[in-house]
Amino acid sequence: MKTVQNKTDSIDGKEPQGLSDLSINHPSAWDIDQFRANWYAFLESLLEEEASSLIPSRRMRCQIEQTPVFQEVVSGWDTMKSSLRLDAWKRLLLAAEESCRTILPACVQCGECCRMGSPTLHLEDIPLLQSGKIPWDQLITLRKGEPARSPFDGKPFILTEDKIKVREKEGLRECVFLTSQTADEAAVCSIYNDRPLQCRAQACWDPIPARETADMPFLLRENIFAGVDLLLKIMGEHESRCGFEALSSAFEEINRSNGENVNEVLELLSYEDHFRQFVSERFNIPSESMDLLLGRSFAQMTTLFGFRVSCEPDGTRCLVSDDQKE
Template identity: 35%
Template structure:
């Protein structure tokens, strides 16, 4: 039986998605904190490993964050290629073996965790999450981006709608951080990736400009 060479290549391709089997690592063991998790929301573009392509997500998933804004899993010690939570590593990491991907593929899209699996019923941020999802739904943003790019010079009303979405997304993260005392690093779990980062995948770069955003083709 071949063994993992601990080359770190798999970990550099991105952190694992989380499954129901990983819930104790968050709730009980505290090996994984909410600040370690990013929510990829339904409708967002994301890389599908089995298909090796970028597709809109059919359902919400939770993933371990990358390090320093990159894909590399934040728990990988770069100098030694050692996982810093190896004994408490998530299910996908336990099953992943680059020379035999079948065990991972069998569970890849099954039993994935969502925010509601982790947050208890009645959690004060749940209502805000619902409102945020309505106002900043990724598919709506994707359609706005598509319409704007189709007629960039004559789409000021659409650009205004897009800016309102970006402003709301940014302000709700700042407000929840300020009022709740929750760490800013946990906002990626509660509200997903900042909308201006998601927008970049659709061909528009959004740069904060005072209380608004400057838009340009990327």
């Protein structure tokens, strides 16, 4: 095991070399910052030893830091008599090793699953939308034909039907609901008691329940907007004129023409943008909720093909290849 200033081999009651000196390196002399620094160093080496375990190290750390021993030692360290600190430190290290050996079959809210991707919603989740626990503007529709990746093994595949997902943070795979109140606090799920089915099934100690959710009916836009015929008609119209297939073949044309023929893509981008703006304004739907109603915009999806849309000062939109310098 490591300490910041000491290297020790054991926490089994044998006093490690160096800890017998009542010096600044001894727990009795640590202030809370030195205590924390030594704790992190110890955890690092403990988790390195467990690196072959399937359980993520963040989850192990979370479980250890939720033990009564950790809570008691940390909260009392500053006011603890110096003579009691060595004993408290040893109790903590033993509790940590024990905790690592006994993984609780329960979610400790470490947030590890939430950093690997946001959940896909199931029909069973519809009451969470109806009650406003999950707001519409935090959802996106991935449409049939779009590329996606498996939440279980990360492998890419093409969607054979629409899927509705919670948004992920910009440029990350992390769920938008994983947040912390202050910079010092660990991030946790802000809708934990009302989290969707997939999140409730995810268990780092047992992958089977989450995999089983893949056989349960997924939520579709048709379920959410059932009975609102006008919106269903708009969705159908958008799909037939602005399906992902159309965008994909327009980009293929750019490749075939060695980058010469960009007009088809530009026309599609412009048409889809007008369609979305018109629906948003005409039916007073906030623009943030349009990604649920019509899926991601074509402009957003250009990145899937190695391009992005840039706006010139005069309002003209250009298609820029990722290979092109700013």
